[in-house]
Amino acid sequence: MPDSFAPVLTVDLGAILANYRLLCTQVRPGLCGVAMKADAYAVGAAMVAPHLKRAGCNHFFVATVDEGLALRQVLPQFDGGARIYLLNGLPPGAERDIAGGDLIPILNSMAEIERWQAFVRAAGSRPAGLQFDTGLNRLGLGRDDSLRLIGDPHLLNGLDIAVVMSHLACADDPEHPANRLQLDRFREIADNLKAPSLVTGGRTRPLLSLAASSSIFLGADYHFDLVRPGAALYGINPVLGAPNPLQPVVRLQAKILQLREVDLNMTVGYGASHQVRGPTVLATIGVGYADGIFRSLGSRGAVYVAGQRAPIVGRISMDLITVDVGHLPASVCQPGMSVDFIGPDQSIDDLARDAGTIGYELLTHLGTRFQRRYVGAGA
Ligand SMILES: *Cc1c(COP(=O)(O)O)cnc(C)c1O
Numbered sequence: 538m539p540d541s542f543a544p545v546l547t548v549d550l551g552a553i554l555a556n557y558r559l560l561c562t563q564v565r566p567g568l569c570g571v572a573m574k575a576d577a578y579a580v581g582a583a584m585v586a587p588h589l590k591r592a593g594c595n596h597f598f599v600a601t602v603d604e605g606l607a608l609r610q611v612l613p614q615f616d617g618g619a620r621i622y623l624l625n626g627l628p629p630g631a632e633r634d635i636a637g638g639d640l641i642p643i644l645n646s647m648a649e650i651e652r653w654q655a656f657v658r659a660a661g662s663r664p665a666g667l668q669f670d671t672g673l674n675r676l677g678l679g680r681d682d683s684l685r686l687i688g689d690p691h692l693l694n695g696l697d698i699a700v701v702m703s704h705l706a707c708a709d710d711p712e713h714p715a716n717r718l719q720l721d722r723f724r725e726i727a728d729n730l731k732a733p734s735l736v737t738g739g740r741t742r743p744l745l746s747l748a749a750s751s752s753i754f755l756g757a758d759y760h761f762d763l764v765r766p767g768a769a770l771y772g773i774n775p776v777l778g779a780p781n782p783l784q785p786v787v788r789l790q791a792k793i794l795q796l797r798e799v800d801l802n803m804t805v806g807y808g809a810s811h812q813v814r815g816p817t818v819l820a821t822i823g824v825g826y827a828d829g830i831f832r833s834l835g836s837r838g839a840v841y842v843a844g845q846r847a848p849i850v851g852r853i854s855m856d857l858i859t860v861d862v863g864h865l866p867a868s869v870c871q872p873g874m875s876v877d878f879i880g881p882d883q884s885i886d887d888l889a890r891d892a893g894t895i896g897y898e899l900l901t902h903l904g905t906r907f908q909r910r911y912v913g914a915g916a
Pocket residue numbers: 572574624704748749750751765766767768769
């Protein structure tokens with residue numbers, strides 16, 4: 538029997554495809570790949586990837602080898618050559634698994650370059666990517682390494698470089714001077730690096746890739762050959778403070794388990810942190826921080842009941858949340874009825890802001906207890 542009290546996460550595959558097409562239009566004639574790490578931002582990589590492949594996407598970015606191997610199961614090699622790139626690089630000892638899954642490691646250091654060269658010398662040529670750190674100071678070949686590789690192209694001997702990439706630090710702030718600076722550094726590398734490439738479909742140079750979701754909206758200078766958006770695909774607003782050009786993808790609903798009348802001098806929840814100021818009705822909702830509804834939402838933020846706001850009162854528990862519904866008609870507030878955490882009245886970015894975080898963190902933390910429902914795109 539399905540658990541009718543279980544919270545429900547609805548994923549609109551049609552909206553993901555519409556977002557994909559919009560991003561493709563933005564970057565044309567460049568190619569649009571997608572970021573699928575963390576199980577497609579917890580939306581479900583196995584469900585989403587085949588639809589994107591059918592919509593024409595051939596470039597998939599994940600973080601780890603395990604993610605890449607899992608994605609390869611749903612994007613078979615013989616099926617038109619979907620490329621799967623491993624952003625987190627080449628773990629020592631993983632070469633064989635990577636080759637077996639036809640995955641493309643993004644090499645982030647001289648040591649990784651040398652290890653992959655040794656592997657392909659023995660096992661035969663296979664594509665890899667190179668990531669250059671142009672100012673994020675997180676992952677990739679640093680300035681000294683990039684100068685060495687430009688100065689001595691033989692250091693790349695034996696490699697088949699499918700993609701040369703970098704990643705921006707401040708792309709969600711279009712005015713930030715770091716954007717232009719990183720763009721200039723990336724261009725300098727792209728113009729001067731002599732990277733051998735066989736796999737780029739008739740080209741003699743690798744695909745260049747700089748932009749994720751927000752950087753796509755910085756303009757055509759940032760698009761190069763291939764972009765790799767994640768957040769925007771899943772409906773997170775890539776341009777903070779401006780209207781979201783993408784369609785919402787997830788709806789998050791949970792059920793009212795019980796109603797409780799409370800009055801003056803009562804408190805609500807753990808720590809007795811919420812003091813009741815007069816007669817009202819509370820609804821207890823069957824979802825909590827174990828599901829990814831951050832504890833920082835205690836007595837902050839709200840849910841929506843039939844389109845009307847109901848503030849969260851008291852602390853968030855592991856499996857339960859209490860909201861004040863005293864101002865709402867009883868007809869929309871009964872045990873078993875649904876309330877919206879993310880939906881038509883409250884975006885994922887709205888809820889994340891109230892939790893003191895960003896849509897990315899909220900989305901990737903949505904837990905395993907939701908019933909996941911896929912709609913749209915013939916799901
Ligand atoms: C996560 C990630 C992306 C996708 O970023 P979004 O902001 O979600 O579009 C692209 N490139 C790299 C290197 C990443 O780590």
